[in-house]
Amino acid sequence: xxxxxxxxxxxxxxxxxxxxxxxxxxxxxxxxxxxxxxxxxxxxxxxxxxxxxxxxxxxxxxxxxxxxxxxxxxxxxxxxxxxxxxxxxxxxxxxxxxxxxxxxxxxxxxxxxxxxxxxxxxxxxxxxxxxxxxxxxxxxxxxxxxxxxxxxxxxxxxxxxxxxxxxxxxxxxxxxxxxxxxxxxxxxxxxxxxxxxxxxxxxxxxxxxxxxxxxxxxxxxxxxxxxxxxxxxxxxxxxxxxxxxxxxxxxxxxxxxxxxxxxxxxxxxxxxxxxxxxxxxxxxxxxxxxxxxxxxxxxxxxxxxxxxxxxxxxxxxxxx
Numbered sequence: 001x002x003x004x005x006x007x008x009x010x011x012x013x014x015x016x017x018x019x020x021x022x023x024x025x026x027x028x029x030x031x032x033x034x035x036x037x038x039x040x041x042x043x044x045x046x047x048x049x050x051x052x053x054x055x056x057x058x059x060x061x062x063x064x065x066x067x068x069x070x071x072x073x074x075x076x077x078x079x080x081x082x083x084x085x086x087x088x089x090x091x092x093x094x095x096x097x098x099x100x101x102x103x104x105x106x107x108x109x110x111x112x113x114x115x116x117x118x119x120x121x122x123x124x125x126x127x128x129x130x131x132x133x134x135x136x137x138x139x140x141x142x143x144x145x146x147x148x149x150x151x152x153x154x155x156x157x158x159x160x161x162x163x164x165x166x167x168x169x170x171x172x173x174x175x176x177x178x179x180x181x182x183x184x185x186x187x188x189x190x191x192x193x194x195x196x197x198x199x200x201x202x203x204x205x206x207x208x209x210x211x212x213x214x215x216x217x218x219x220x221x222x223x224x225x226x227x228x229x230x231x232x233x234x235x236x237x238x239x240x241x242x243x244x245x246x247x248x249x250x251x252x253x254x255x256x257x258x259x260x261x262x263x264x265x266x267x268x269x270x271x272x273x274x275x276x277x278x279x280x281x282x283x284x285x286x287x288x289x290x291x292x293x294x295x296x297x298x299x300x301x302x303x304x305x306x307x308x309x310x311x312x313x314x315x316x317x318x319x320x
Contacts, residue, residue: 001032004137004171006079006128009056010043013063014197015270016182016190019238024141024174026068034074035135035302036064038295041079041086041127045120046193061291063200066281077298082134084306089123089130091313092156095163096126100155105148113193129153134306136169144181145189147173164316167309182238183231185214198235201278203271211267212260221258232262239269 005025007017025036038060040053047053057078069076079085101107104125111117120127125148132140132153140150150173157168181189184196191197198210214231227233227249237245248265251257284291314320 003034006037006039009060011192012199029073037079075298075301081299084310125152141174216259224255225252227252
C-alpha cells in the first residue's frame with residue numbers, strides 16, 4: 001500500500017494539522033510505503049515572500065520529524081524537487097472541466113475570506129491531483145475538508161485513464177471522522193487562513209494566552225454546561241483518555257466548573273502531549289545537515305516513481 005499526503009508551508013503548524021494530518025501519517029507509516037511532500041508550490045498562492053517561504057518549508061520538515069515521522073519509513077520531500085508534477089498537472093488540466101473546480105468548497109471559502117482569485121488558487125485541486133498521481137498514491141490521509149480534492153483527483157485520474165489508457169492508480173481518501181475537523185479558538189475549523197490556531201510548538205505565556213482566548217458561551221461558573229457544544233472540551237477530547245474525558249464532562253454538567261478552569265485543564269494536556277516533540281525539535285534545529293539530507297533522500301525516492309509515471313503519461317498522450 002502506497003500512502004501519500006502533503007502539507008502547505010504557509011505558516012506555523014497547529015493542532016488541527018497535527019490531528020488531521022501529522023498523527024495519522026505517523027500511524028500509517030508502518031502500514032505501507034509512505035510519502036509526505038511539503039507543498040511549497042501550493043503555498044505560493046498565499047505566500048509571496050521568497051525568504052519566508054523557504055524558512056517555513058524548513059520549519060515544516062522540522063515539525064514533521066519532531067512529531068514522529070521516521071525517514072526510514074517515510075520519504076519526506078519538498079514538492080518543488082519533483083518537476084514532473086508540474087507537467088502532469090498540465091496534462092490533467094487539459095481534461096479538467098471548469099465546473100469541477102468551481103464547485104470546490106476550499107476555493108469558495110477562500111474567496112469568501114477575501115483571498116485574491118488567482119489561477120493558482122482556482123487550479124489548486126489539479127496540482128494536488130498531480131502530487132498524488134505522480135507517485136501513484138493509493139491511500140491519501142486528509143482532513144474532511146480536503147476529501148473533495150481527493151475526489152477531484154479520482155475524477156481526473158479516471159478521465160485520463162478512460163481517454164488515454166491505464167496510467168494512474170485511483171487513490172482512496174483516509175479520513176478519521178472523530179478528528180476530521182478540529183475547532184479553532186473562534187469555533188470555526190482551525191486554520192492558518194482564519195488566524196484561529198493553537199500552534200504545536202507554541203509554549204509558555206504565548207500558548208496560555210492563546211488557550212485562554214478560546215470562545216465559549218456566557219454561562220456563569222455555577223451553571224451546568226454542555227461539554228459537547230463547547231470548543232474547549234472539543235479540543236480536550238483530542239488529548240485526553242476516555243476516563244479523563246468522562247470525568248471532565250461530568251464536572252461540566254454538574255456546574256461549579258468555570259471555563260477558565262476547563263481551559264487550564266486543556267493547557268496542561270497540550271503541554272503534556274507536545275513536550276517530548278518540542279524537545280526533539282530543539283535537537284533537530286542543531287543538526288540541520290541531517291534535516292537537509294532527509295529531504296534530499298526523500299526527493300530521490302519519490303522522483304523515481306514520478307519519472308516512471310510521467311514517462312507513461314507522455315507516451316499515452318503522444319508526447320513520446
